[in-house]
Amino acid sequence: MPEIDALLAAIRAAAPGVEVRTGADLAALHPGEHPDNLGGSAVVAPRDVASLSAIVRICAGAGLPVVTHGGRTGLVGGGISVAGEIVVSLKNLDRIIEIDPIGGVAVVEAGVTLEALQQAAAAYGLEPGIDLAARGSATLGGMASTNAGGVMAFRNGVMRHRILGLEAVLPDGGIYRDMVRVVKNSAGYDLKHLLIGAEGTLGVITGLVVKLDPVPAASATALFGLPSTEAALTLMGLARATGTLRACEAMWSRYFGFTAQHFGWRETSEATPVHLAIGLGGETDEALLAVLAGLYEAICETYSDTTAVVAGSVQQAHEIWRLREETALMYRAFPAAPSYDISVPLDRLGTYLARIAPGLEAIDGLSPFIFGHVADGNLHVVLDRPGSWMTDARRDAVEQVLYDGIGAMGGSFSAEHGVGSKRIHALLATGDPVKLATMRAIKQALDPKGLFNPGKVLPVL
Amino acid sequence: MPEIDALLAAIRAAAPGVEVRTGADLAALHPGEHPDNLGGSAVVAPRDVASLSAIVRICAGAGLPVVTHGGRTGLVGGGISVAGEIVVSLKNLDRIIEIDPIGGVAVVEAGVTLEALQQAAAAYGLEPGIDLAARGSATLGGMASTNAGGVMAFRNGVMRHRILGLEAVLPDGGIYRDMVRVVKNSAGYDLKHLLIGAEGTLGVITGLVVKLDPVPAASATALFGLPSTEAALTLMGLARATGTLRACEAMWSRYFGFTAQHFGWRETSEATPVHLAIGLGGETDEALLAVLAGLYEAICETYSDTTAVVAGSVQQAHEIWRLREETALMYRAFPAAPSYDISVPLDRLGTYLARIAPGLEAIDGLSPFIFGHVADGNLHVVLDRPGSWMTDARRDAVEQVLYDGIGAMGGSFSAEHGVGSKRIHALLATGDPVKLATMRAIKQALDPKGLFNPGKVLPVL
Known part of the structure; x- marks a missing residue:
């Protein structure tokens, strides 16, 4: 591509010290969370903002699209690139x-x-x-x-x-x-x-x-096993009211059982279909242990089946958080498993979960992994199928179950991962038409040539 | 104005139950914080969103500007209106x-x-x-x-x-x-x-x-007299670290002396040029009183001249907060006194105050009232002159002192009041040109006819 070569020469001249990768150099990079992140014609990594500005002017002048990369950890294909696009990596802007x-x-x-x-x-x-x-x-x-x-x-x-x-x-x-x-x-x-x-x-x-x-002077971690989503929400509310809650992560049975088994965690029980990993912060270890003891006592008054494990060391705390954070295990078992990232208002969370379980079960017997940030209503739902299972019809059926009424109840089909390329159809399907039209007007006003990350968030203009 | 009459008839037909005021009915309304708020040709107050949408479509069709009013408490002329403009009041959207x-x-x-x-x-x-x-x-x-x-x-x-x-x-x-x-x-x-x-x-x-x-179960209020801005910032930091701080309002000597005298407060002292009104929230009154005692003890270790009054009743708390909130007193003494609303990063607050005092004093002997939200660096500065004192040259001189370097240090010339019509020149003078151009592009994209609140935030297109 002689045009690209001329452009890269201009970029090298305008951006002192810029790193440029093409061909085999580019192919040697790890693409990150999406296999198509590095499909672009070159990756350029400027060392300062003025260089980046010069690179963008050069690309704009040549009509070449620019795709920006940070850590390549995005989960919705926001960083994918194709031939003819220039990937700008910010890895050298790391001060x-x-x-x-x-x-x-x-x-x-x-x-x-x-x-x-x-x-x-x-x-x-x-x-x-x-x-x-x-x-x-x-x-x-x-x-x-x-x-x-x-x-x-x-x-x-x-x-x-x-x-x-x-x-x-x-x-x-x-x-x-x-x-x-x-x-x-x-x-x-x-x-x-x-x-x-x-x-x-x-x-x-x-x-x-x-x-x-x-940073609080002291911290504490515990894992509670609870008999229901309602019990988990009750415990979350009690924990939040203490003012010491810093993390409250829920793991429903399919997810917890799968991960716990991998790490040789204790046998899981049908009496506790929901687990909450709770992190507290406060003045002293003793005060936080007293808070945990108080929470256990309070929740047992209503839900006597509740179990609790309190981390007695940094290592034990790590083992509890690992249960929640090692989501790679699922994707190893189900490569490219379809995943969703939903926000549900807390007063609807129980009924939402009760509704989607049979809805998904009716689609080829799906039994999804569900976990997430229960204090803000953000659920991650990962299907127990490889990506190859997904057809357009299955996608539509799954989204019909997961997104039905989500906007009307004040939730969101994308809580924290974004829209990227993967969720544009969901945005178009569920988004308010006035919002979509206004988004297009703003994109047109700021990027009339459509050169910044084309085909992400909005379809190509 | 027959055109306005026809338009109002159309609005009445399209917006069931809409309140419409013109002429003497309009003149009978209180204009709120700015005397020119009610200069428009009519005030219309729809009862629902659909009616408001219909009104906006009618005004857009006729090319008539729309100025929106809430409580008319804005301090930068964001609600002023002139003949030919329609004021939309949201007073009936109050559910x-x-x-x-x-x-x-x-x-x-x-x-x-x-x-x-x-x-x-x-x-x-x-x-x-x-x-x-x-x-x-x-x-x-x-x-x-x-x-x-x-x-x-x-x-x-x-x-x-x-x-x-x-x-x-x-x-x-x-x-x-x-x-x-x-x-x-x-x-x-x-x-x-x-x-x-x-x-x-x-x-x-x-x-x-x-x-x-x-809402916390208990609250406490105290007024500290402190020997310097540095001492006030130290006390604020100590109070913040307790986790119980809910309000931390500073009053420098000119303001405090003026207001305290009006309310027959104790004699003010030159040893304590800064007063902090502190509000705490927590579990019990006893715990909060202990926090206040601890703060007093801690601050006296370094600043032994510190004084403290703890409110012993709701009435006494009210009397402390009244010192801070009764800013109308200044405007009674100096009608339409020029006022400023500045954000300064906390690590620069002391040097900023030390710099502006002589700078303002050099302009006709100004000795401004200064008070504000010291925990976030937001200072309110009111000049001890009536509005009629202000000429263009004096305005430029005052702003030169107050705004010099404010952007470079990461502060703001408008912390919480907005730009309105009053601070457009400050935005144009200090604003990043790229920001101004982007603001204009967005205004043009969303309101190409410039009909929504014209002449506010940005000059008329």
Whole structure:
């Protein structure tokens, strides 16, 4: 592709130190969570924002689409690329510019991983207030682009609630810079909130100011076995009311049994079809153990079948969280298993689960793995079938069950993974037509040539 | 104006039960915080969203601008209107649709006042997590439109962080409906965050889903007198670390002396140029009094001149908060006194205050009233001059002092009041050109005729 070669030469000249990969160099990269992430003609990794701006101007001038990559951990095909597209990797924009312990903020480049920020902030007794299993590879820019959620969202909000300032390169190469460090800012349209969650279709996020919170002095972890979803919700409510709850992850029986068996965990019981992994934070270990004891006592008053295991060491806490986080096991058993990411208002969660179980069972006997963030109503549903099982008809049938009434009840068909390429049909099928028309108008206004991450979030214009 | 009459007849026909005021009926209304709010040709108050949509379509068809009013408490002229414009009042969209204690949300129409929601939520032991002095008249729709902040923002975020779902009528009359009840939602561009803070220039917000939090069982209020801004920031940090802090309002000497004298408060002292009104929330009165005693002891270790008054009754607490909230006194002494609303990162607050004092003093001997939300760095600065004192040259001189370097340090020239008509020049003077161009592109895309709140936030297209 001589045109691409000329373009890459221009990029090398305009972007000092840029890493460029094509051909075998490109093929040697790991594609991440989606096999088609690296289908583009080249991967370029600039070392600063000015270089990125120059690269975008060159691509815009040549009419070449730009697909942005962070840690390649996206689960909805938001990073897939095809020949003729340029992949921009932010891996070299990985500097933590500043941790400000007085203002309680971190200033970072977008390619910094969540784990790197967690570690840097911990040196000041602070944390970014957001956590998820992919912390080691997910970048803050990617998490902003998908508006990631994770385990602490019920308490601290999602990624957009943790971001005070943002810098991005827009489709025309202009640099939008609004690195505000304060929570109060009503100075015109807050464009960062348009870029957050836009999955690279309106801009490439390059820098962020992230809120930090103090890390609690002590923490505790426990695993409760509960007789019903209702009991799990009751325990969650009790735990939340103590003010110490930091994570409340539910695992229903199919998921828990499957994972627990793999790790040689104790025998699972039909008396406890729901397990809750609970993380607490507070002043002292003793106080938190007392909270756990109080929770166990309180829940047993109504649900006497409840079981509880309290982690007695960091290693035991790790073993409990591993049950929840090692979701790769499912995908090893069912390669490319179809997965869903649903938000359900808490007062509907029980009836929703009771409705979808028979609905899915009626489709080829599906018995899905279900787990998720029960304090905010975010359920992950993974089908016990390989990706190859999925036909259009089966997809429609499954989505009919899972998405039926989800909008009317105030939930969402995409809680924290985004739309990407995988959920566009769901957005088109369930989205408010006025919302869709307005999204198109904004895309047209900011990216009239449709060059930023084409075919993601919205169909190609 | 026969055209207006015909238009109002069409509105009456299309919007059942709509209230319409013109002429003397209109003149009888209170204009609220800005004398020019009611300069429009008519005020129409529809009773439902469908009627509002019909009204907007009629106005759009006739090319008539629409200015939206909530409680008319805006402080930057965001609601002013002129002949030929139609004012849409949301006063009849004042229903609290639902308080959901399980999901922890309220579903409201936009004309509900903050106080009405606070009272309705209190019946369930819940609160909207945002509070400000104008609670009795400020509406939730207006607070969303200006992205209001208030006293709890350091802890709970600003208005946009409390809103989960939103409904609005767009400039073409379309109804955007996204009444999500969950915190996790990554289903395409989050347009509600574009409408929040847009001050009615992109849409008329008609409905909201607002997050609710539990009201603490006990509360305590104290007033500390401190020897310096540094001491006040230290005390704020100590108070925040207890986890019980709900409000931390600072009053510097000119403001405190003026207000305290009015209310016959104890003699003020030069040894304590900064006062902090602190509100705590927790489990028991005893525990909170112990926290206050601990704070006093801790701060006195470094700043022995510190004084403290602890409210012993609801009445005494009211008297402390009144010192902070009765800002009308200043405006009575200095009618239409020029006021500013600035966000400064906490690590710069001390140097900022030290810099602006001599800078303002050099302008005609100004000795401003300064007070604000010290835990989030939001300062309110009111000049000790009537509005008539202000000339263009004086305005430029004052803004040169107050806004110098504010963007580079990560602060904001408009923390919580918005841009309205009053701060457009500040936005144009200090705003990133890429941000301004993008704002214009979005305004053009959503409101190509420029009919929604013209001349606010951005100059007329």
